[in-house]
Amino acid sequence: MKIYFTASESEDAQAAKETLIERYGHVPAGEADVIVALGGDGFMLETMHSFMSSRTPIYGMNKGTIGFLLNKYEEANLIERLEAGQITELHPLRMVAVDMHGQKVEALAINEVSLLRESRQTAKIQISIDGNVKVEELTCDGVLVATPAGSTAYNYSAHGPILPVNAGVLALTPISAFRPRRWRGAILPREARIELTVREAAKRPVSAVADAVEVRDVSTVTIEEKRDVTIRLLFDPEHNLEKRILDEQFML
Known part of the structure; x- marks a missing residue:
């Protein structure tokens, strides 16, 4: 699987990007099967805007604070997680x-x-x-x-x-x-x-x-x-966006 990695400017996110590139390789965004974004929700939103015209799935890993739009950060088994990920489609x-x-x-x-x-x-x-x-x-x-x-x-x-x-x-x-x-x-x-x-x-x-x-x-x-623009997000099956939004309604 060909991956394009992008990260926020924080030291933690940049260090994670270097580690993952060394382990899994890195290709230009236009050649990637998936975009992996490292940062917080704000950076994930920036990434979604940057690649809005592309149908390449975006898989976020949390290197920020809340991480509502992101998956848990782990270095191991990234390819397996990407292959098992579930697509959520959004329209802006x-x-x-x-x-x-x-x-x-x-x-x-x-x-x-x-x-x-x-x-x-x-x-x-x-x-x-x-x-x-x-x-x-x-x-x-x-x-x-x-x-x-x-x-x-x-x-x-x-x-x-x-x-x-x-x-x-x-x-x-x-x-x-x-x-x-x-x-x-x-x-x-x-x-x-x-x-x-x-x-x-x-x-x-x-x-x-x-x-x-x-x-x-x-x-x-x-x-x-705008129905003719589709943003495709990739989530771990046990932590998908649909489930998160459902759970959020019961947060007390």
Whole structure:
């Protein structure tokens, strides 16, 4: 099996990369059967973005802190683990943000697209689904749309639902909603087209963030799943992403 190794800048991850290359060899990414990423969840997210256009499976090994998207780090039996690994396929969100000057920015998000207030004043955001206004005016610190893979991250911290990977849904979650007070968000079909319009944008500026891409002073943001892009993650059978997300719902 031909492997391309990549690692975060931490000393621990770089040392592990050198050890594994010496043991298993190393080929250019374009020739690899699998990409092995060494680091934490943040570096795994970077790796997924870097190889988003490739269908080469990515197998992460934890050399960071939490390691939710990664397998346990072990030097031995790597080839056997890769051969026995189970594929999980993810589709990113496509964000199209238009700022107050009419400039358009497109970006892809694996975890979530977030709208966040920029100033001391609350944001006022209108929410439309498939062209139909569902919330006329949400007064809040922000709002986000999360994929199942991202539902355990910022979405969960904002009291959004945890979504099974293969459920075919997205989470729409308000962030510190002031009005309407009792609205806790929605679970949407993956085919939904979500349009977020910022009210009083000049007075109450809002930024839009798709993973690591930030657009300041937005006026409208459109979000939908990009089904023609597939990210393939490889997990050990006893520790796959589907099981982790299920277990996360019972963490007390």
